Structure formats: structure tokens, C-alpha cells
Amino acid sequence: MSERMAVRIEDVVRKEYKLPDLVLQSGRELTDATLVYETFGTLNSAKDNAILVCHALTGDSHAGSTAGYPGWWDGLIGPGKALDTNRYFVICANVLGGCSGSTGPGSINPLDGRPYGMRFPIVTIRDMVQAQYHLVKSLEIDRLYAVIGGSMGGMQVFEWAVTYPEMMETYIPIATCGRFSAMGISFNNVARQAIYNDPAWCNGNYYGRTFPQKGLNLARRLGMITYRSFELYEERFGHSMVPIDDPFVMESEFQVEKYLNYQGDKLVQRFDANSYLYLLKSMDLHDVSRGRGSYSHVLDRINARGLMIGIDSDFLFPAGELLDTAELLRAKGKEVVYREMKTIHGHDAFLIEFEIMNEWVGEFLENGGKTK
Template sequence: MIQKMVIDEIKLECGDTLRQVEVAFETSGTLNEEKTNAILVCHALTGDACAVGDEEQPGWWEGLIGPGRYIDTNKYFVVTSNVLGGCSGTTGPASLNPETGRPYGADFPVVTIRDMVQLQYLMVKRLGIDKLFAVVGGSMGGMQAYEWAVMYPEMMHLVLPIATSARLSAIAIAYNDVGRQAILSDPEWKRGHYYPGKGPVNGLSIARMLGMITYRTADLFEYRFGRRLKDERDVTQFDSTFNIESYLRYQGQKLVERFDANSYLYLLKAMDSHDIGRGRGGIKAALERIQARVLSIAISNDLLYPADHQEEVVEMLKASHKEVEYHFVESIYGHDGFLVEFVKIGPLVEQFIEKYNTGIFKQSAASR
């Protein structure tokens, strides 16, 4: 069920303050009497608060979370919020600035992953939860999971970063900038002040097409599409279309129908700035703060978040005597494996959280 709350104000890393910040969030399952069974789920770039959903509108992680699933909502109270700067119910560039009564547009302040996590923290505390059982996220959601573990080390027992990294790779920043330039070069962007118009739909569509190429693998595209044509036209004709072209254009159009271009730009920038070691003496020093047990899952052929980045973090955590478990999942899907490989990822997640839930729940109940 999607709900809303308003946070009076939040001070951002850039120094600006946002006031009357709306947060859209979903809750699934029931919070137990001791309030010890809450799991926070953090979403990826174009995700939203609907991680679990219902029969009418399945969530983007419904293969992983739900009644009787790997994260069982019969046992756990699962909370997902739309991130700060997003466009699915939480305050972002398309929201009205309470000081002017007009959409922020490009006047919206720069936000970081840390700002997103700070807002989630305020939301969780408002829900009356003093300690989360776990924080789970993939891709940009995994960035948030890492920041949660570093910013609020006493706020969770477990942290599960999946298909992500402690810092964004150079190749990912490069792809992000190409997508960014596609939007900025669209004349309909109008320096970010295009509301109430549709804005740079062509630029956003192209950015999404590029993103889809980075999310999957060459082997998957070859298997699914090969050199097959959409129709029977001669391949030498200018207007002939390969199936892979049609697929990418369809994905671009789908995103345009549900996502705001300015939010896309702001979230790309937040990802670019992601580095848990920034301002903390480096990644190793930041990892020293972590108290939670960590489950790190990497996906093979992940172009954006290479497995060696996660393996590096795992080795640092082990060197600091932290409790960490690491798994490498083979997948033809590449980065998008975290959204579709439930049969492979789900049991790893389930075994990890079930390994610790009994002792933690009993301990919490005994401390009442």
C-alpha cells in the first residue's frame, strides 16, 4: 500500500535545505509488537516505492518479496520509499516549490545518495522503528544500502547490497554522461524549466535506450534478437528495422510515459557522486564504521558494477574483522540479473536473513 508523509525539512549535503518534503512509501506485512521485523528496501535508478505491489499492480521486486516468498511478508514488515529527487511521489524537480508555488525544475538542489538515505532515516524513525532488521537494495539501491550501513551503523542488524559498489566505476560515469547529454541536447529540455510540457522526451528515450544496453549482455541480445528483422523488408532499405532496434525504442518510449527527465538527470548525478569513502578518509576507513552483518551479491557480466569492485569491499570488510558473506551469481542478464534472477538470488537472501532472525527477534523480545 502506497502512503505519504511529510518531513518538515532536510539539510542537504550541498548546503541547501528542503522544506515540506513529501515521501511516498509502501508497506507490506505487519510490524510486530517489538518493532524488530522491519526490512527497508531501496530502489534503483528508475524504480519507485512499489517493490512488492499487489495482484492488480505487481511490484518491481515481487519475485523476491511477498507472502511466502524469499523475503516473506508473513514474517517481515517491508518498507520501500521513493527516493528524494524522484518523480513517483517523493519531492523532486517536478514538485512544487513551497516558496514559489511553481515546479522546482532545474532550481531543485543537487542531491546525493547520502541525502536520500537521510530522508529514509527520518521516515523510518517517524514510523516508530528504532532499529531495522535489514536494509536491502540493488544497483542504486545497493548504494543506499552501503550508505545506510556507514551513516547509521547502529540502525540495522543486516545489510544486503546487490549488484552494486561502494563507489561508481569510471565506465558507469561515462555511460551516465552520454545519457545526460542526450537529454540536455534536446531543445525541449529548456534548461530544466519545461513544465507543464512533456519536456525532452526524445532525449530521455535515447538515454533509456543506452541504459538498456548497459543493463544487459551481448550474449543475451544475440540470443533474443540476433539479426532478425521486425518485418520482411529488405535489410538494405533505409527504413528496415532489426528486432533489437525495435526493442530499445519500445523501452525508451515506456520510460518516457512514466518518468521525468529532470529526475533522471538528478539521480544520475547522485550515482556519479557515490563513494562511501568521500570525505571519510577513503573506503577502508568508511567500512570500519559498519556494525551490521553484510551479504554482498555480485552478478557476472555486470558492465556497470563489476564483481571485482564488490570483492574488493568484501576483502576490506574481512580485514576489518566484519561479518561478511559474498556470492557471485552467474547470469546471462548481466546487471539486470538482480531484477530477474530470483531463483538464484532469492535463496541466498532468504538463507542469510533466516540465519539471524530467530536470535535477533528473541533478543529484542527479551529486552522489553
């Protein structure tokens, strides 16, 4: 794991799980890997109240709040919230390939004691899910009450539902898809290339040297555009400039540019560039049907009851994708609810619109997702 990550409060509360040797989707092996995870609430004696939360691209295991340190999904996890920690045992693990404790390209390769860098094997969404499966089993949980997540987290939810259909009562993918789109792959292509083009990246061998901050900053700027909406940016920034005597110089800056640069710099402080490359690639390769037959056919495997939440202003994962999949499932007689958020916030609404998500997710979990 990268030395650049500062010690944070969650280092105190997070747990480590040493994975068994994994055979990855690629056929390659990964040994000596670790998942870092956190739990919120208490596992009941029947062990049937566990909910697995899957995080998005730059998330980590700190989904709920601990010791006053807010989690990234604090609005949904906690007493009285949809993922009620008085009732449920919430688990969240940093993904394989990540940089917040779990094994990833910034980790030390046990074979030579040096960071993997680009020698780290490609991990797919399916591999992340396989790792989470072992973690869940290690906690002696045979069946999850729910698997939930947004964006890349929702990709994991889809893989869970297809790969381990007997392992869950319900699944809740939000602002995501079962197979990544050509446009999503395009944005990821530009983001990855932005990192490759940074001379400091050095083919991934920058550990202990200069971090490719320009590259990761630029990749993040692009991400931040795709996570929001035209209307939000218009309302929030419009055409206003950072005050300057003469705007007619190349260096003059609009407020939205300052914001994007700030967001880019913020990510550089906490995220590893190689992890970013690997996780984007895992998204690109995401297709629940890869190696399994047609997309529609593969959905037959799903046994759990689903709640799919689309976002009307999401242009990275258009709501129509989730709706199409929900309709395919319904045509097969599967139990699935599709709901669509009306919001100005775009893709990131799954990290913002907690009122409506608490209502929908809470209601759905209340009766175990039963619609019949």
C-alpha cells in the same frame, strides 16, 4: 510532482511522510519535502522485523504486490519468499529526487508555486538515505532487521551501513558498489547529455509544455544496453531485422533497435526527464567515503552483517567491485558473505533471477546473517 504521471493503483495504497527540514550533503536546505512509501506485512510489537528495500534508478515505492498489482520486486517480497511478508514488515520509499510521489525536480517549489526544475538542489545517495532514516524513525523503528537493494538501491544500502551503523542488523547490497566507477559515470554522462541535447528539454522548464521525450528515450536506450549482457542480446536478438523489403536504407531496423526504442518510449510514459538527470547525478557522486577519509577507512564504521551479491555478467557494476569491498571488510574482521550469480541477464539479473536470490537472501536472513 509531474502531472504526466497517471494515477495508478499504488496511489491508493501508498502513504505520504512529510519530512523535517533537511540539510543536504551539499549544505543546502530542503524544506517541505515529502517521501511516498508503501509497506508490506505487519510490524511486530517488538518493532524488530522491519526490512527497508531501496529501489533502483527508475523504481518506485511499489516493490511488493498490492491488490493484484505486481511490484517491481514481487519475486522476492511476499508470503514464503525471502522477504516473507508473514514474518517481516517491508518498507519501500520512493527516493528523494524521484518522480513517483516523493519530492523531486518535478515538484512544486513552495517558495513560488512553480515546479523546481533545475532549481531543485542536488540530492545525493546520502541525502536519500537521510530522508529514509527520518521515515524509519517516524515509524518508531529503532533498528531495521535488514536494508536491501540492487544497483542505485544498493548504493543506498552502502550509505545506510556506513552512515547509520547501529540502525540495522544486516545489509544486502546487490549489483552495486560503494563508490561509482569511471565507466558508470561515463555512461551517465552520455545519458544526461542526450536529455540536454533535446531542444524540448529547455533547461528543465518543460512542465506544462512539450516533454523532452526524444532525449529521455535515448537516455533509456543506452541504459537498457548497460543493464543487459552481450550474450543475452545475442541469444535474444542476434542479427535479425524487422522485416523490410530493402534492408539497404538508413531506416531499416534490427530487432534489437526496435526493442530499445520501445523501452525508451515506455519510460517516457512514466518517468520525468529532470528526475532522470538528478538521479544519474546522485549515482555519479556516490562515494561512501566522500568527506570521510579513505574508502578502506570508512568501511571501519560498518557494524551490521553483510551479504553482497555480485553478478558475473554485469558490466556496469562488475562483480569484482563488490568482491573487493567484501574482502576489505573481511580483512577488518567484519562479518560479510560474498556470493556471485552466474547468469546471462547482466546487471538486471537482480530483477530477474529470483530463484537464486530467494535462496541466498532467505538463508542469510534466516539466521540474521550470522557467519560465526
